Amino acid sequence: MPFLSETLSRVRPSSTVAVTQKAMELRAAGRNVIGLGAGEPDFDTPDNVKAAAIAAIEAGKTKYTAVDGIPELKQAICAKFQRDNGLHYAPAQVSVSTGGKQVLYNALMATLNPDDEVIIPAPYWVSYPDMVRLGGGTPVIVTARQENGFRITPEDLEAAITPRTKWFIFNSPANPTGAGYGRDDVKRLTDVLLRHPHVWVMSDDMYEHLTFGGFEFCTPAEVEPALYDRTLTVNGVSKAYAMTGWRIGYAAGPEHLIAAMRKLQSQSTTNPCSISQYAAIEALNGPQDFLSERCTVFRKRRDLVVRELNAAKGVTCETPEGAFYVYPCISGCIGKTSAGGTRIDDDEAFATALLEEEGVAVVFGAAFGLSPHFRVSYATSDAQLTEACARIRKFCSGLHAS
CATH class of the missing domain: 3.40.640.10 (Type I PLP-dependent aspartate aminotransferase-like (Major domain))
Incomplete structure (x- = not known):
């Protein structure tokens, strides 16, 4: 009799969580990895919100x-x-x-x-x-x-x-x-x-x-x-x-x-x-004015990433209306071989080779139900995004016919 529930066999682990975990493990091992997998703003929680939490703790609202x-x-x-x-x-x-x-x-x-x-x-x-x-x-x-x-x-x-x-x-x-x-x-x-x-x-x-x-x-x-x-x-x-x-x-x-x-x-x-x-x-x-300020930052990051990814060989990237993701298409990369010798048969192979060869963590498109694409979260600094996009362009320029 199997110990685990049959229901569990119907589901897969979260691919976005897995990519973030893998990037953390590689960093812990000393690799220079830029993580573009997590859907998490790099901004800190607003000070007034943190102060309200501290006040709640001090008031004993812990039950x-x-x-x-x-x-x-x-x-x-x-x-x-x-x-x-x-x-x-x-x-x-x-x-x-x-x-x-x-x-x-x-x-x-x-x-x-x-x-x-x-x-x-x-x-x-x-x-x-x-x-x-x-x-x-x-x-x-x-x-x-x-x-x-x-x-x-x-x-x-x-x-x-x-x-x-x-x-x-x-x-x-x-x-x-x-x-x-x-x-x-x-x-x-x-x-x-x-x-x-x-x-x-x-x-x-x-x-x-x-x-x-x-x-x-x-x-x-x-x-x-x-x-x-x-x-x-x-x-x-x-x-x-x-x-x-x-x-x-x-x-x-x-x-x-x-x-x-x-x-x-x-x-x-x-x-x-x-x-x-x-x-x-x-x-x-509380105050909501910071929301538009942060949107301005995210819009600039979006424009940077879309511009840089569209300059990558074999990649096309749409300009989205919101959130902090882009979902570039890599149809021009499929069927080629990376500089490190990996054949890019699908977007999972692309993401895996990109992480191993250039230290950039992205989530492959099949996890989201549409290939051949990958997801970039641009909720990180301009410097990190600029370097990550440069590495992606390098990786794509190194792809060659098998």
Whole structure:
């Protein structure tokens, strides 16, 4: 009799976590490695947020809290949705978890039955399909083609919907491409969803505040109020507020769904860290002006990386609307051999050889469901990005026909 669960065989370890871990191991061994794999801002958590956490510690707010968030944080989240998205939620419609990942996981676990289908545009965040599989559901992958700016079309969505569809997972700006759906794009998708009342929407808005130029963020329940009662709008403080390690994610949606997620969380982690919750209140209620300042920095980094990668032989790189990723295509590199003797049969071989030969850690495109590409996180310094891109150009220039 096997010891491990059969469910575990349906999933793979997170590729983004694996790349970051590998880079750390190589650095510990003395290698000069530039890590472009982690989706984590290099900025520090704002001082006012850290001060709020310290104040909470000193006030003894170190005990268990309500399972899915303290009332004060839920009120701050309700205020944020009203302020930023024009969405009205009551505290009973809000769930707070240990990061956005747990919010998504709870929702899927609380709703999926065998044979339920979940539509996921690819390229996708690596955890979406595996969380669906853990919940017993079936991921239905819809390719968002590069010629469409890595955005799916209404026709793509319509063709993927079946009587078994339970959820449509929507992520804009997206990980790993940075592609954003404008209001007209979102309206065309919500028009499709209105024709299929059995399909729920899971909108992952984690990169809401990381947008560039004239792009204006919007979320499905905001664009189409008729979808309000079957939309879970997910967000968190990790990316915009540089609070990845604090582990606070949240969502708002129909009260019966939130209650089901609370029930599940009560038998897993119970409450998120009490100190992190008080810090998150300050993040959401405190000054927000630094967000635009950091976006300016990220936009400059984006432009630097896109320019430098497009100068690499065999590489083409789109200019994304938001987040802090680019997703270059390496079709011109496939089938060649690296200077170190590795045949580049796919994007995983490209990423592996790039790390071993030039000390640059990126995540290969197959992990996100669309090849031949790789993901670069440009949430690091200009100097690191400049050096990393120079190494990537060197690596690509060394590729030759077998």
